[in-house]
Amino acid sequence: MSDRILIRNGLVVTPAGTFRGDVMTHGEEILAIGEALPMSQVDEVIDADGCLVLPGLVDPHVHIQLDTGIYQTKDDWGVGTRAAACGGVTTVLDFATQFPGQTLEQALENRWNEVDGKAAVDYGLHVMVTDLPAGEEDELRTLVRLGAPEAKVYTTYRPNYYMDDDRLLRVFKAAAKHGILVMVHAENDAMVSAATERLIAAGKTSLRYHAQARPMLAEQEAAHRVAFLAAEAGARAYVVHNSTGGTTEILAEARRKGINVISETCPQYLILDDSLYEGEHPEWVILQPPLRPRREGAKLWSLLASGEISTVGTDHCDYTLEQKVSTMKFPSTPGGIPGLETSLPLMYTYGVAAGRISLERLVEVMSTNPARIFGMFPRKGTIIPGSDADLVVYDPRHKGQISVGRLHTVGGYTPYEGMGVQGTIRVVLSRGKPVCRDGEFVGDAGRGRYLERSLSGS
Ligand SMILES: [Zn+2]
Incomplete structure (x- = not known):
């Protein structure tokens, strides 16, 4: 070498x-x-x-070789980290899912076995905590010991990931006690479920209705609640993929009150918009949260420039086109898009070259800040x-x-x-x-x- x-x-x-x-x-x-x-x-x-x-990019949010329990991507760690390497992403932070019956340690071991011998770039793992029986909250300590000090939770997606407010509060309390950062996918489950059911009842299940099933208010309400519960528990929360300006503004307001919350967004919410659902390839943009009206992208760019959004992650997810068009109905189409390989050229072009953010800001949100927030600085990110x-x-x-x-x-x-x-x-x-x-x-x-x-x- x-x-x-x-x-x-x-x-x-x-x-x-x-x-x-x-x-x-x-x-x-x-x-x-x-x-x-x-x-x-x-x-x-x-x-x-x-x-x-x-500095090599640090992508804080990727899903290589994803198994949601319902859908599986067709890539593996060789494919995913090759894409990362060619996208300038030299550190990926992925997830280890706690499947039913598994301890947190087993969830991590499972993932290490999948990665073994395949990764071409360095990686860390966040654990998707799906089960936290009352009285066993201290199991979260395991995550600190194993160098994966984040718990990822979801306020939606029944039945596999969904966490109700009582559990969420218990996770926040245990996380505060053990110094764990809680990453939250924030969407109000009742609003998303009801909107989806109304569309299904009206026969509106084609891909063009995807965004209508997941209203902006659902994300904003959940972000608001997450900040409130995190404050109550004295915990730190990281709200992934802010897709609306309002979501970030709610979290920024919470920060001004001293609540420890962090905003992440993704290139797709900055660069793409919901007009694509009316276009030729709506299957390319089935993801959760969905794309939003163009004005939201503009707001997110300015919140990224002003410092209210701390990180840009891709939420990379390599489903095949075949999987994306298998039913042409939004409720049964796997959500997620590939992004690892395109994030740097896109963020440079539509951010730096377009005058929306400086080159230094690009480096901060795509490398330095994720390295700092997730405990790798200054080894990574600078x-x-x-x-x-x-x-x-x-x-x-x-x-x-x-x-x-x-x-x-x-x-x-x-x-x-x-x-x-x-x-x-x-x-x-x-x-x-x-x-x-x-x-x-x-x-x-x-x-x-x-x-x-x-x-x-x-
Ligand atoms: Zn994700």
């Missing part, structure tokens, strides 16, 4: 500022950053003239000597289009098909080793490591 790599003459984004210069790696770490670093004793020189040099040499060389001069033919996913589609993008990923390093060059995967399955994380002090 290349022991020393010198990335020369790029625009390097560091915590101390963005400057034109070099980054030198040694083994798995960053050795030095500066101007005109010596080229002697270097195994490879990467010319980054005209390119950006960014370019400083001693950090892991997870680096992306991005050429912003290139003009291209998103096309499924270039992706490494198995789904056979992308909801961004044909969209123009500014820039392309030239090279990605994961702990000092190239894993992608000009769209081609050059990494090794099995080299990715499990990241044992700790939130103390974060």
Whole structure:
């Protein structure tokens, strides 16, 4: 393996500022950053003239090889992390589901076995807590011991994931006691169920009705309740995939009162909108929460720029087109879209190049903040000597289009098909080793490591 790599003459984004210069790696770490670093004793020189040099992205929310108990994606950890590597995502945080009858530790062991020998980039796991019998709340402590200090819960999806308010409060209390961050998928289950049943009763089950089944108010009400219950328990909550500006505003208001809540959004809620349900390929955009009216995307961009949204995750989910069109009815279509490989070019194009966010803000929300929030900083999420040499060389001069033919996913589609993008990923390093060059995967399955994380002090 290349022991020393010198990335020369790029625009390097560091915590101390963005400057034109070099980054030198040694083994798995960053050795030095500066101007005109010596080229002697270097195994490879990467010319980054005209390119950006960014810390590898940390995607806090992905679902590789997902089994919901009802649907299964067709990818595996080799496929998913190859897509990550080629998208400049050098750390993925995925989920370990606690299936009925399993302890939290068994849920993690299950997932480690699935990943074993396949991951091409580093990964961490959040545990989907689906069962917490009264009196056994202290089992959550296991998550801290195993380096996966988050509990993911859902306020909707009966019967497999749904957690009622009493359980939610008990999870929050136990999480506060053990220093665990609670990640919440927030949608009011009664509102979603009733809206869905009304549509079914009216015979409106085609894919175009998907968004009507999951009203914005359902998300906003649940976010409001989550903040209230988290405050009551003294817990920290991270509300995943805010899809409406109102959701983020409710959480921002809670933060102003001292409640510890964090907002995440996804590229799809910033860039796509609900007019696509009327278009030619509504199956490409069946996901929960659904896409919203265009004005919500505009609000989310400004909340991302102003700091009210802390992270951008993809909620990557690699169902195949065949699965997406199997019934052409929204209640029985698996929800989720692929995103790992397209998030950086899309966020650069529609965020940075469009003047909505700065380059530094992009790095914060897609790398630094997720690394901090999930207990990996400064090992991940930044370019400083001693950090892991997870680096992306991005050429912003290139003009291209998103096309499924270039992706490494198995789904056979992308909801961004044909969209123009500014820039392309030239090279990605994961702990000092190239894993992608000009769209081609050059990494090794099995080299990715499990990241044992700790939130103390974060
Ligand atoms: Zn998700």
